[in-house]
Amino acid sequence: MEAGKSDNATTSAIWIALVICAGLSVVVWFASPKGPDRLVWRSVLIGSIICMYLMWMITYMAQLHPLIAPKRSDLRAEAFHHGGVSL
Template sequence: MGGALVFWVGLLICGVCVGAMFTFKSRSDPTLWRTCTILSLTCCYLMWAITYLAQLHPIIVPKRDDLRIDL
């Protein structure tokens, strides 16, 4: 599971957003529902992708302090 997972989940989210375009046609205010759904999905995806990629390739490598050197 590497960076390709971000790409595949992004495609899944795009598919759900396209599906939302056709789902909310019968509501009282379809533009509001579509906008809220697509914006929520996009923000959740971006937050997840940034967090996932930051953990996948950290900028600062953690160092362990509990290692002992036996002399």
């Protein structure tokens, strides 16, 4: 698989999710109930949408580019051959 195709798919998913969340925010802005608490409704719902998007995006990006596991020097060599690590 070419590297460009993978990068385009990653970028596309992030932008599509951003557009969906922006659309939901616009709907919330205009569909919030009228009354003295209208600002509170808008703030809470749009803030929740932003947090939801950020949590999804961070998790998505972390799965695409995971951190390299640290190498421990205090493990015995035979623990690696048997597939188990004793603590």
